[in-house]
Amino acid sequence: MNKKIGKQTLQFDNPPSILNTASIVGKKEGEGPLVDYFDEVLEDSMYGEHSWEKAESKMMKQTIDTLIKKSELKEGEIDFIIAGDLLNQVTASTFAVKDLSVPYFGVFGACSTIAEATALGSVLIHGEFAEKIVVAASSHFCSAEKQFRSPLEQGVQRPPTATWTVTGCGALLLGKGNGPYITHATIGKMVDFEINDPYNMGAVMAPAAADVIINHLIDTNRDVNYYDLIITGDLGKVGKDLLNDITKKFGYDLSEKLSDCGLEIFDTESQGVGAGGSGCGCAASVFASYLFSELKNNKWKKILFVPTGALLSTLSVQQGENIPGIAYAIAIERGE
Amino acid sequence: MNKKIGKQTLQFDNPPSILNTASIVGKKEGEGPLVDYFDEVLEDSMYGEHSWEKAESKMMKQTIDTLIKKSELKEGEIDFIIAGDLLNQVTASTFAVKDLSVPYFGVFGACSTIAEATALGSVLIHGEFAEKIVVAASSHFCSAEKQFRSPLEQGVQRPPTATWTVTGCGALLLGKGNGPYITHATIGKMVDFEINDPYNMGAVMAPAAADVIINHLIDTNRDVNYYDLIITGDLGKVGKDLLNDITKKFGYDLSEKLSDCGLEIFDTESQGVGAGGSGCGCAASVFASYLFSELKNNKWKKILFVPTGALLSTLSVQQGENIPGIAYAIAIERGE
Numbered sequence: 001m002n003k004k005i006g007k008q009t010l011q012f013d014n015p016p017s018i019l020n021t022a023s024i025v026g027k028k029e030g031e032g033p034l035v036d037y038f039d040e041v042l043e044d045s046m047y048g049e050h051s052w053e054k055a056e057s058k059m060m061k062q063t064i065d066t067l068i069k070k071s072e073l074k075e076g077e078i079d080f081i082i083a084g085d086l087l088n089q090v091t092a093s094t095f096a097v098k099d100l101s102v103p104y105f106g107v108f109g110a111c112s113t114i115a116e117a118t119a120l121g122s123v124l125i126h127g128e129f130a131e132k133i134v135v136a137a138s139s140h141f142c143s144a145e146k147q148f149r150s151p152l153e154q155g156v157q158r159p160p161t162a163t164w165t166v167t168g169c170g171a172l173l174l175g176k177g178n179g180p181y182i183t184h185a186t187i188g189k190m191v192d193f194e195i196n197d198p199y200n201m202g203a204v205m206a207p208a209a210a211d212v213i214i215n216h217l218i219d220t221n222r223d224v225n226y227y228d229l230i231i232t233g234d235l236g237k238v239g240k241d242l243l244n245d246i247t248k249k250f251g252y253d254l255s256e257k258l259s260d261c262g263l264e265i266f267d268t269e270s271q272g273v274g275a276g277g278s279g280c281g282c283a284a285s286v287f288a289s290y291l292f293s294e295l296k297n298n299k300w301k302k303i304l305f306v307p308t309g310a311l312l313s314t315l316s317v318q319q320g321e322n323i324p325g326i327a328y329a330i331a332i333e334r335g336e
Numbered sequence: 337m338n339k340k341i342g343k344q345t346l347q348f349d350n351p352p353s354i355l356n357t358a359s360i361v362g363k364k365e366g367e368g369p370l371v372d373y374f375d376e377v378l379e380d381s382m383y384g385e386h387s388w389e390k391a392e393s394k395m396m397k398q399t400i401d402t403l404i405k406k407s408e409l410k411e412g413e414i415d416f417i418i419a420g421d422l423l424n425q426v427t428a429s430t431f432a433v434k435d436l437s438v439p440y441f442g443v444f445g446a447c448s449t450i451a452e453a454t455a456l457g458s459v460l461i462h463g464e465f466a467e468k469i470v471v472a473a474s475s476h477f478c479s480a481e482k483q484f485r486s487p488l489e490q491g492v493q494r495p496p497t498a499t500w501t502v503t504g505c506g507a508l509l510l511g512k513g514n515g516p517y518i519t520h521a522t523i524g525k526m527v528d529f530e531i532n533d534p535y536n537m538g539a540v541m542a543p544a545a546a547d548v549i550i551n552h553l554i555d556t557n558r559d560v561n562y563y564d565l566i567i568t569g570d571l572g573k574v575g576k577d578l579l580n581d582i583t584k585k586f587g588y589d590l591s592e593k594l595s596d597c598g599l600e601i602f603d604t605e606s607q608g609v610g611a612g613g614s615g616c617g618c619a620a621s622v623f624a625s626y627l628f629s630e631l632k633n634n635k636w637k638k639i640l641f642v643p644t645g646a647l648l649s650t651l652s653v654q655q656g657e658n659i660p661g662i663a664y665a666i667a668i669e670r671g672e
Binding site: 003004007008010050051053054079080084086087088089090091094095097098099100101102103104105106107108109110116119120123124126127128129130187188189190192311312313314315316319321324326 | 339340343344346386387389390415416420422423424425426427430431433434435436437438439440441442443444445446452455456459460462463464465466523524525526528647648649650651652655657660662
């Protein structure tokens with residue numbers, strides 16, 4: 001069996017399982033429709049710390065601790081941690097993991113980070129380099145707004161295309177088991193549609209999502225109907241509509257199958273979150289709560305999980321660079 | 337044969353080769369002792385661009401292009417690129433790679449990034465998920481000083497423990513071949529010795545280097561004398577001495593074998609670089625020039641390449657966090 005099929009897809013003939021997940025989210029996320037799926041909802045966004053950045057690190061640390069505890073493991077039974085976040089130099093992950101004494105890989109795929117980490121973790125498990133790997137990603141509304149946009153106190157008006165960074169962390173335990181299985185991972189290329197509006201991430205990421213989904217279907221020789229659900233990371237309303245339009249032009253009608261984690265985590269009509277949720281923690285926390293639970297409950301048998309990222313920094317935007325998008329498509333099957 | 341040995345070490349029974357390398361460095365690095373080994377030395381640090389950040393991206397793009405050209409490959413023959421750098425949100429790599437149309441993994445291991453990327457690339461090659469992978473890491477003195485320290489124009493005096501961020505990029509082509517072989521990769525844990533002085537990275541990283549080297553030797557059941565050379569990434573004078581002291585306390589005398597890329601790339605006596613060179617581009621460009629050439633020339637048969645990273649951001653330091661260190665140890669053997 002070929003391990004790489006087509007141009008971009010890793011095929012796991014001896015597929016790793018997602019053994020367990022954990023998620024912690026902020027108060028606003030806890031007021032959304034997925035509240036019953038999370039392990040913990042924070043009362044306040046500072047989480048007892050003195051800064052939002054420290055709160056974000058604590059949230060990731062607690063999520064990993066919760067995952068280890070729920071899985072009845074000890075810290076020493078985790079072979080590797082692969083983690084990332086949006087903060088400069090990926091420091092939310094650094095300070096979450098630093099006291100764990102577990103070998104660590106830091107990754108950065110912007111809001112697609114959980115998928116990048118899951119793909120790499122799956123390769124390590126598949127190659128028998130590890131028995132148990134924790135992958136995690138986080139974001140925090142306040143630390144992200146502060147870093148990428150404007151001081152919160154300034155109350156800047158947001159255009160309707162803007163998304164709302166999720167305060168949340170999701171962590172997955174990968175290993176050998178009885179599923180849900182990670183059968184394929186299609187690794188994204190950067191896609192640059194020459195968009196440079198940091199308030200319209202949906203438009204940045206939709207072409208990257210289209211590219212990776214279409215290439216996944218081509219590489220695996222599958223039809224859209226193979227999947228019960230195709231769910232992107234944080235395209236929001238604008239990006240989801242664009243993704244539908246783009247894929248239709250290439251002859252793939254996703255509309256019956258498509259959802260977006262950023263539209264699942266919030267009620268966009270009532271919660272004042274603009275086009276929907278976003279951030280590394282959006283796809284990670286929605287997978288680690290709702291998607292994993294409902295896979296186990298047999299709501300779906302086969303899903304394509306497609307976290308999406310916008311590769312920018314404040315400086316790259318200020319210097320007039322476009323914002324390239326990237327996405328990774330992870331095929332997850334419940335098995336029988 | 338076990339794929340993971342001990343607590344931290346990946347063992348490649350069918351070891352990937354480093355097929356080729358390329359390196360581009362700045363003018364100051366070109367005035368140092370390794371000048372004859374680099375593929376290109378920049379005349380000026382702007383490299384024809386309008387900002388240092390764009391110059392750094394161009395340097396990585398050109399290094400990857402040079403590597404592909406030297407290796408007589410086409411862009412489409414590269415399965416994956418794994419890259420990272422020090423800029424916020426790893427943007428030097430983003431804008432270097434965005435037009436290449438190659439599936440991409442962004443990584444962040446601070447100045448240890450080239451080793452993290454090489455370890456992950458080796459796992460992908462070993463698992464037959466790829467035939468050719470490019471791994472790359474860069475740094476730029478001016479973009480790093482601007483981001484992490486002070487405006488260059490301010491002419492801030494630097495303490496003697498401070499290192500000098502290398503302007504440089506190194507890229508490696510990994511695949512199956514006739515060596516030099518990557519036989520093992522020991523994955524670092526974060527080590528926090530409660531140092532919070534961003535002008536003393538040597539002290540931050542020396543304990544992490546000691547930890548990963550000692551664990552590598554334990555995991556592989558090897559003696560220091562197994563290697564012809566043990567070379568760290570960017571400890572500089574202060575960190576190298578500390579590493580020697582720490583490992584001696586644990587019964588490992590590295591002094592006869594030890595060097596540091598940051599001490600090889602500059603003449604620290606005459607070039608005014610403080611304690612030595614540092615940055616993602618330091619270990620990457622020294623490996624991709626001097627170390628790879630001299631491995632091919634049979635100067636050494638077996639080396640342990642130990643890039644070292646300090647996991648900080650300006651904000652984490654301002655908020656009073658310590659600076660954890662990390663290091664990865666890559667065992668490279670020439671074969672017969």
